[in-house]
Amino acid sequence: MFRLRIIGKEQIPPDGGVLVLSNHQSHLDPVLVGIASTRQLRFLARETLFFWPLSWMIESLGAIPICQTGTALSGLRSSLQVLKDQKPLLLFPEGTRTPDGNLQPLQPGFCLVARRSRATLLPVAVAGSFDALPRGRVLPRFCSIVVAFGTPISPGEILDKDNQQLADLLTERLGEAFHQASTFRTTRHGRSSEDQGN
DSSP states (O other): OOOOEEEOGGGSOSSSOEEEEEOOOSTTHHHHHHHHOSSOOEEEEEGGGOOTTHHHHHHHTTEEEEOTTSOHHHHHHHHHHHHHTTOEEEEOTTOSOOSSSSOOOOOTHHHHHHHHHTOEEEEEEEESHHHHSOTTOSSOOOOOOEEEEOOOBOHHHHHTOOHHHHHHHHHHHHHHHHHHHHHHHTSTTSOOHHHHTO
């Protein structure tokens, strides 16, 4: 349906806790990044989504229920536990879906998780899911989507940076991956001329 293409799988650490940090274009993103990854990802999802028949699907994808009416502490604890268990955790540091398909400013919350977990940060960019399922659209369009894994940020790189410097570095790495994914979509290997009219 989306002719999904994946770039940079070799960037994924084969083991250990990894904080996977993705841009957020649509509701498709957790599934797309999960499919693209060579490892089973975990991610946070509001508990209201855990109803039958949807619950079995999102649980199988690695979703962790979070109560939105509670404090952010429960989400932090759940995130840190996943990384402590040496598993990869998917977060969306923009905080919400993009309104226009472009990268949005990063929220600082990921910095706390990164520092407390001392996990490797793995930037990953999705290009095309905004075209497929933007805000307000119920049924997805048929178009190509590319997922690109960027250059990881090691725990050592995190230690000598304050939150703004860390956000700037992640923004740079996400931007590079997003450019790579977007460029690939526009080549003959990515988006076709038919996609341009959708």
